[in-house]
Amino acid sequence: MSGPSAPTGAGSDGVRRTRLRWFVQRYPWVAASLLVLVVVLGLLAGGQETTARWVGSAWALVVGLRVAGHMVRDVLAGHWGVDLLALTAIVATVVVGEYVASLVVVLMLTGGQALEDFAAHRARQELRALLERAxxxxxxxxxxxxxxxxxxxxxxxxxxxxxxxxxxxxxxxxxxxxxxxxxxxxxxxxxxxxxxxxxxxxxxxxxxxxxxxxxxxxxxxxxxxxxxxxxxxxEAAESRAPVVRLADRYAVPFTLFAFLVAGAAWVYHRDPTVVAEVLVVATPCPLLIAAPVAFLGGMSRAARHGLIVKDAGTLEQLSAVRSVAFDKTGTITLGRPTLLAVHPRPPWSADDLLRLAASAEQYSSHVLATTIQDAATRRGLDLLGARSAREEATHGVAADVGGHDVVVGKRQRVASAAPDVEEQNLGPGELAVYVAVDGRFAGTLVMSDPARSDARRTMDELAGLGITRTMMLSGDSRSTAEHIAAAVGIAQVDAECLPEDKVRIVRDLPDRPVMMVGDGVNDAPVLAAAEVGVAMGARGSTAASESADVVILTEDLVRTATAVRVGRRTMTVALQSIWLGIALSVVLMGIAATGVIPAVVGALSQEVVDLLAILNALRALQDDRHERVRRPARAVPAEGARAR
Missing domain, CATH: 2.70.150.10 (Calcium-transporting ATPase, cytoplasmic transduction domain A)
Known part of the structure; x- marks a missing residue:
């Protein structure tokens, strides 16, 4: 993860020696190429042109053999890179006696890793800052x-x-x-x-x-x-973006085009020097460097907005997202329900019902369980221990409390234990937790979990990004889910969902890729099933965070739209950088084919193309006017919160 920053030493001379030693050890081929170039220029200055030619040509061919070895390994692995162009340029310039141009090409090739390290060091700044603070x-x-x-x-x-x-x-x-x-x-x-x-x-x-x-x-x-x-x-810093394979995709047509231009130059001029000049400017290092730098920049930029993107390929998926599905509790809503009313059924009193329910819910990690326990504590009710307890994810909990068999949870679950259960009338946005004691319906607890204040704004921003479908998945009753969805501007609602239902719904969505946003344990399967899983809040479920591709470190829902925007900009910048390198190389090839560019000038021009493409790729670090860091909501869902 560390960039190419050289170590320091005591005193200015010590610092220079230490940095030089570090550079030679890290980039031996670059150091050797620089040394040979200096020696060759010194020999030329001393009038020893023949010796300079032999030294320069010999080193260029040594590097050419190294390039050939890499090329053979890549071809055997099924990757068609641009090494053939580089190798041809080295050999051609040596053959026509342009050995100084050969050394410039060699320096460009061997220095590519150093240049990429420098750019990556800049692109990783936000990710690196997180690690260095640990x-x-x-x-x-x-x-x-x-x-x-x-x-x-x-x-x-x-x-x-x-x-x-x-x-x-x-x-x-x-x-x-x-x-x-x-x-x-x-x-x-x-x-x-x-x-x-x-x-x-x-x-x-x-x-x-x-x-x-x-x-x-x-x-x-x-x-x-x-x-x-x-x-x-x-993990993110070590990932490789699938878009890097674009270099392979463009390598074959670009190589064929370069050879075609070189062939046309030979037909027109019948001069091998002109052919060498064309090949020198056709070594597109930007194809190999620009895209990785852009994606590292995108991940670093996301981190600046409180978004951890786990791998570079996720940015490519984010750039193409067409559907977004949201969990309700703790994602669209605050995840901090409040108890509105207790409706006991005789012979139980309100305090009796709340005490038994809260005692059973001690053995649940559900957000509603926390709310019920807190409400009982505020009323000064002492909770009872349980001889046995069992939680059924998304359904409820059953426990033997104070000599009573208590079942707390959804109406369907409680009805299986108490057939006489009665449905509770609810107001807009309210939800009910049902309680059965000893096989008989004992009453309900009515709660409310309001929508986040930034939820509607999030839907508006996603619509502005061209997202064609937003939907909400919830384990709650349809009336409650539809009320929340209408309040935030979501038209499609799937309610009373089990975890497997959510997975099936997301997998069947026609508009893909799909981004799923959730925060609870029962969201982990659907987060893994979507092309892009987003976990809300680092305080939420570890299981959800581990299953997700993106983790939002704040409670700011709007940053789901920010994630899409960062992905799109990163992909745009990566492709722009690749095409910039190709376009400038094509222009230089056209000029070189006229014979007006000396080989050395052409090689130096290609270095300028490299720098321009990389500088453009670093634009992925920059925010646009839509991506100002927003103050996150203060509401924080309870640890382990999830929709029942």
Whole structure:
């Protein structure tokens, strides 16, 4: 992941020697080619033209043999690259005595890796910043207040950690005190500091800005959010974009065209020097370098907006997305339902019903379970332990609580245990959790989970990007799902879906590629089934984040549209850079075919073409006017939240 930055040494002379040693070790072929070129120019200056010719020609042919070896391996692997043009140019310039031009071509070929490293170093700046911020040491507080510096990997849940000003939070934690501001910009793209109060969760990777604070670790380093982000960033940095194969796609026609122009020049001029001049300007390094640089730039730019794109190929898929499907709870909605009413059925009272339901829901990781438990705690109700408990994903939970068989969940699930269940009348946007006790219907808990304030804006932006289909998939009742969908501008709704239903619906969508946006455990299968899976919020489900291709580190739904926009711009810039290199090479070939460009000038001109294509590819780093970093919504869904 590290770029080609040279190491430093003590003193200016030491720095120069260290950097020179580093360069020679990292790029030995470039160093050798530069040395030979200097020697040849020195021999020419000393009037030893014959010796210069032999030295220059010999080195050019040595590099030519190396290129030939790479070409044979590529052909055997089924890849038709542009090595044939480079090899032909080297041999042709040696044959006609243009050995200085041969050395320039050789330098261009051997320096291609160094040039790509330099451009990639610039393109990876945001990804690199995330990795470089990862802390390796932490200040652990002992019971007596002593401070011990330990490896971050040695921290565990419950450990007290001191984080000083300008230090990065090493693990997921909660604030013990005092209240302070944290800079989460490298994680979320949010430029303003975020104030955290005592008891608030604090993101690993956040920067402490003002004063020393004490945190209580809630997860080990390996299980913390920042560790997952770092792992995703490393994977993204090492990925290769499928668009790089465009070089192979264009290589054969471009090579044939170059040989055709060279043949025409031979027919017209009958001069092998002109043929060599044509071949010299037909070595399109931009085909090999520009696209990877553009995609690295796109991933880095996405990271600046709080988007981790796991591999470069995902950007290509994002650029072509035509359908977007959203989960409801925790994605379209805030994922923080509130309890509106308790409707018990005699002989149970409201407090009895809520206590039994909350006691059973202790064994569920569903967002609704958290809401029910919180409501019971606020009423001062003591929760009961269970002798046994079983959760059925998306359906509910059954538990033996206080000597009663309690079933909490969807109406269909509760009806299987209590046939006398009665359907609850609901208002717009409301949802009901049904409860059965000892085989009889015991009542309902009515809740509301409002839509995010930025949901309609997200749909508008997606429509502006030409997305032909947006839809919502939900495990909730149809009336609740349709109310939320209408509020945010989604026309197509599939309600009362099981995880397998969501997978089937996404797989059957005709307008592809499909982007699926979700946040819960039960979203993992459908995120994996879509061409592009997007997980909302790094605080959400680990399973969803691991199944997704893109992870949005904030709770800002609008960034789903930003992801599509970044993908499109990256793909456009990559293709533009490839075509820019081809077009300029074609123009130079046409001019060279007239015989007016000396071979050395042609070789240097091709270097300029390389630089122009790479500089254009680096435009993938730039934001356009639509991609200003927006302040994310403050609402955060509970850990493990998912739609039932």
């Amino acid at each position: 802390p390796t040491r932490a200040h652990r507080l002992g019971p007596d207040g002593t401070i011990t510096d330990v490896d971050v990997a040695d921290l565990g849940p419950g450990d007290l950690v001191l984080v000083r000003p300008a230090e990065v939070v090493p693990v997921d934690a909660e604030l013990v005190g005092p209240e302070t501001d944290f800079d989460e910009s490298s994680l979320t793209g949010e430029s303003l500091p975020v104030t955290r109060h005592v008891g608030d969760p604090v993101l690993s990777g956040a920067l402490n800005t003002e004063q020393a604070v004490t945190l209580r670790a809630t997860a080990a380093a390996a299980d913390s959010q920042y560790a997952r982000i770092v792992a995703m960033v490393r």
